Amino acid sequence: MRFLGLLLFGITFLFADLVDIYRTQGIDAVKEQLExxxxxxxxxxxxxxxxxxDYGYYESTKFLIFVDKDTKELKVYKKVDNRFSEILKDSVIIGEKQGDKKVEGDLKTPEGVYKLTNKLTKLDPFYGPLALVTSYPNTFDKALNKKGHGIWIHGMPLNQQREEFTKGCIALDNPNLQNLDKTIDLEESLLLISKDEIKKxxxxxxxxxxxxxxxxxxxxxxxxxxxxxxxxxxxxxxxxxxxxxxxxxxxxxxxxxxxxxxxxxxxxxxxxxxxxxxxxxxxxxxxxxxxxxxxxxxxxxxxxxxxxxxxxxxxxxx
Known part of the structure; x- marks a missing residue:
């Protein structure tokens, strides 16, 4: 109660101060004080x-998708009441080579933050039922002169044995991929790919x-x-x-x-x-x-x- 009283006092004092500034100096002076x-x-x-x-500050993002390349895990968090809660977890397959992607064909999965820009269907059966397209290379990747394209979250082959590695994409079992697709909203999601667990x-x-x-x-x-x-x-x-x-x-x-x-x-x-x-x-x-x-x-x-x-x-x- 004491904290609430102090908070209300502070707000009242600030409001009175702004009113006085407005009265004597006008609205532009009030805007300057707020800035x-x-x-x-x-x-x-x-x-x-x-x-x-813990996972950053968000005003318009509802879903965070974390991929830990060390543990080969994908976790999905949903924002509810200013807090993110884990709603999905799955094992994934990543690029054959270790390290951050730098050039086309290096068989590495990139590290960074990416938007999901599109959903693809009617694919080659090798990629499973669908694929979520990432924004790699992003602005920072381009500044570092990183090359490559077509980094997706996709499924497993429909008509052949499960693969051991990808060429740089992130792959998960088809039912889990379809569940991920149904759970998230592409426009309100961000993908974070890291070499290990991200520090809070x-x-x-x-x-x-x-x-x-x-x-x-x-x-x-x-x-x-x-x-x-x-x-x-x-x-x-x-x-x-x-x-x-x-x-x-x-x-x-x-x-x-x-x-x-x-x-x-x-x-x-x-x-x-x-x-x-x-x-x-x-x-x-x-x-x-x-x-x-x-x-x-x-x-x-x-x-x-x-x-x-x-x-x-x-x-x-x-």
């Missing part, structure tokens, strides 16, 4: 107090990322090029191969125009990112609304970030 609040790590720590973020996220990490996203957005909105570029890793590379120096020069040109910008982020998802680089990484996936007098964008924004020295460093974006 500053979103840049405070302490705000997000309080926001996350009653939330389970912490509220300290997630609150740092959320506050940093809004600091990065603030620098972007205000065309503060130095503050903006301070969020980028020296290793930054865009999906099309553009490295930090070229990216920075391009942004300096854009920012020099000092255009008024509207930038809104929603449906933010922060996903632990398995990788073979031994980095503490997350993928940030969110909806973005961007407006200037000469340009508008409504779509998805991806950031691939490393947590390093208690700050985020953007390794790639799309």
């Amino acid at each position: 500053k609040k979103l840049q405070e790590k302490s705000y997000w720590e309080k926001f996350l107090e009653d939330k389970n973020i 996220s912490t509220k300290d990490e997630i609150s740092l990322i959320l506050s940093s996203i809004y600091k990065w957005k603030d620098a972007w909105k205000k065309s503060d090029i130095d503050a903006y570029l301070s969020f980028y890793s020296k290793e930054f590379k865009r999906y099309d191969g553009v490295e930090l120096n070229s990216f920075a020069e391009y942004k300096k040109t854009i920012f020099s125009r000092k255009q008024d910008k509207t930038i809104i982020f929603s449906n933010i998802n922060i996903i632990p990112y398995p990788n073979s680089l031994n980095k503490k990484m997350y993928k940030v996936l969110m909806d973005e609304v961007y407006r200037t007098n000469s340009y508008k964008f409504d779509g998805k924004k991806e950031l691939f970030i490393e947590l390093k020295d208690n700050k985020i460093e953007i390794l790639s974006e799309g």
Whole structure:
């Protein structure tokens, strides 16, 4: 009860403070104060107090599919009331060779976070009754110049003996694959493939990322090029191969125009990112609304970030 009383007092005080700011300075000043609040790590720590973020932070993802290449297990978690609960578990077959996929035909299963982009039926009987298509190579894979395509979650051969390995895909028994397909929604699912068990996220990490996203957005909105570029890793590379120096020069040109910008982020998802680089990484996936007098964008924004020295460093974006 004491905590609830303090919380209500804090909310009442904040509201009164904002009303006074509105009365004396107008609505733009109120918006500025709210934007500053979103840049405070302490705000997000309080926001996350009653939330389970063991597997990351999600505003629009309902299903997480984990594939552990070491144990050769697939687990499916469903989000209910801000918590993910395990609903399916099965053994799988993966690529013949160990390690992270790098080139076409290396017989390795990739490591990372992928969307499920499509469901295929009427396949060669070798792949079973259906296949769920992954988004490999994703933006970060392309930045690392990884090659290959056609990484699926598929079934077992219908008319021949069960295989021992795949060429890089993930395969499971046909009844279990069909059950997986019936259970999940492709558009609300993410696939995490790791070499072993993924270390659980912490509220300290997630609150740092959320506050940093809004600091990065603030620098972007205000065309503060130095503050903006301070969020980028020296290793930054865009999906099309553009490295930090070229990216920075391009942004300096854009920012020099000092255009008024509207930038809104929603449906933010922060996903632990398995990788073979031994980095503490997350993928940030969110909806973005961007407006200037000469340009508008409504779509998805991806950031691939490393947590390093208690700050985020953007390794790639799309």
